[in-house]
Amino acid sequence: MTTDYKRYMVTAALPYANGPKHVGHLAGAYLPADVYVRYLRQQGKNVIFVSGSDEHGTAIPNQALKENTTPQTIIDKYHVLIRDCLAKLGVSFDIYHRTSEPIHHQTSQEIFLTLYKKGLLTEETSEQYFDEEANAFLADRYIIGTCPKCGHTNAYGDQCEKCGSTLSPKELINPRSTLSGKPPVLKPTKHWYLPLQQYEPWLKEWILESHKNDWKPNVYGQCKSWIDAGLQPRAMTRDLDWGIKVPLPHTEGKVLYVWFDAPIGYISATRALFKELSEGKKEFATPRSAFSNPQVDDWKPYWQHTDTKLVHFIGKDNIVFHCLIFPIMLHASGEYIVPANVPANEFMNLEGDKMSTSRGWSIEMHEYLEDFPTKPDELRYTLLTNLPETKDSEFTWKDFQAKNNNELVAIFGNFVNRALVLTQKHFENRVPVADTWQEVDRKVIDELKLFPERIAESIKAYRFREATAYLIDLARLGNKYLTETEPWKLAKTDLPRVGAVLNLALQIAANLSIVAEPFLPFTSKKLSEVLNFSSKNWSDAGNPSLLKANHQLGEAKLLFEKMEDEVIENQLKKLNDKKKGMELAATPAEPAKPEVSFDEFSKMDIRIAKILKAERVEKSKKLLKLQVDTGMDVRTVMSGIAEYFTPEEMIGKQVTILVNLAPRKIMGVESQGMILMASDKDGKLRMLQPSEAVAQGSKVS
């Protein structure tokens, strides 16, 4: 795949504006994308890098409910927060847009209409929950009920926050509307579907055949899995009042599915970039390249010409949308190109556990920036050396400290400092003359010349961790050179030779300032100032005579500072405190279910029973088959508790059972009753037992 591309269109996943984003998101998409793009710019390539806030979908109004405010307030708040954090961390978008902007609504509707007019969307009427009192279809989030997976009584229709399962409203037990509190009714509603299965042959050809070798195994594997499983028509519209209106008549209360419009946000952002450039505005745009005489329609080549290389940087949770659904949309429209690659990363864990904003186990970007406002590169470096490129990786604060102290300070910073201090001491802070090169110098120069290509190869192959390691290796080369030539000793006897050595050491430093730019842009800039050398052109890298003799150097300063144990201990403490805080905050009792009468309650016959036998159920992860003595009889109950209890520990236990629940066949076995369990906030189940043993069949009332 060495096609000569005329331009590059690089996207980083649109962060969902329902909350702050953590460093796992950075490691997943934004940092690798930024390194890639910065490198391309240094190569003088024509490249545009876009992202923006994803502001539609059910979770936004959901979050608004939680924060007791409006969806608009939510997106305004998090759009600004995320945008500013990414900027402070050096992520160099040409534009950071947002999907609530009119131009995005327009673009999304255009693409929807293109598909519609080509007859590529199918109309289907299905049964959706409707609140008769509020006279509205209920979005998934407006339906609450008992989670079928963990028994949580206030699960949302799209997701159970207790166990994290993705749900559909119809799966909920005892659904009720959050608008009226009443049970909703099923009512037919019309939606437009994209028949994904029709594109299977194309997907097989495009991904399974032509990208077998150049896409990452994790990405390719997941695509194959989905394709092999058989694709289904997917609804492109929803009954919802928050989002982009469906551009067809008689569709009040219907919007485009958030996953339809979100990736289109990349296109809208590119459009917005050229619109602003052509009008001389910079509302969202922060162009990093000079665009000569930009026109409104200049976005088109980036999305429509086959000599453009389109690359999506995302986390693994987005693979199906970026590799299958969005490409199908683009392909089906007949007007757009599809991505050349989607180098999705896996997830980054934190201190041995999964990162999660809601559980408080995370390092949010804004939190890091508050505590380390002058250290964006230190975070970039730690993340880059440990990106989850092939499998989930792990961030620890101790590792952060070690990488900072042992690599950035001791190798990179120290090398530059050594060269500068010696130059100040012996040559009045000017680049000394290098008369002749000796054997040792020539060897170092030969090695130096290899670095830019080596680093570039890794970047081009999306191996950013490896590329970052090569960067440090260049500083290592410098340290080794100084140690071998020992200029501080020669200073007493052979000053011209010292000059030659320091000249070359400074040339290495200048090279570092160029090749470090994609990875450590702030350090690169600082180093440039110290050296009074500004070129960032990649083509200059590898050159051993970037700095002319007698060139005046700038004021020396340390590039990095050591991090003490205390700083790290504070962060660990902070992390644990935050987690505890979140657990407490999550504890408040959930709102009660709708009132029931005594008669309704007394219909339920709840008893204490003893478990006589318990066994696992073949082919089921969650079910135990129990024989229980109810005092009246011995019966079989299927219970979904296998993930929390072993059969052995259940035997002989007294539990609470609903005995007059209608029997139901589960996995081919008739279940006569239901074991009642207390589900903890993390979804864990606990038996409900009498405080002292009672007779089997004792009534609970």
Add this chain to the structure above:
RNA sequence: GGCGAGGUAGCUCAGUUGGUUAGAGCAUCGGAUUCAUAACCCGAAGGUCGGCAGUUCAAAUCUGCUCCUCGCUACCA
């Protein structure tokens, strides 16, 4: 249960057209050095490449089975 991705040195991770003593960084130990933020530089030690079987002259790498982790998905609570 199905599918996908992983399981390689104390830690974090590389390593597939199968081929000589399996690599890097950090940590550890030893040496050398003092220009430098006690940093750098050199060297050593450290691995049944999850397990079992098979194909092969040769397996971390291919095949089958198996165990463990993660993700999606299914039965179900």
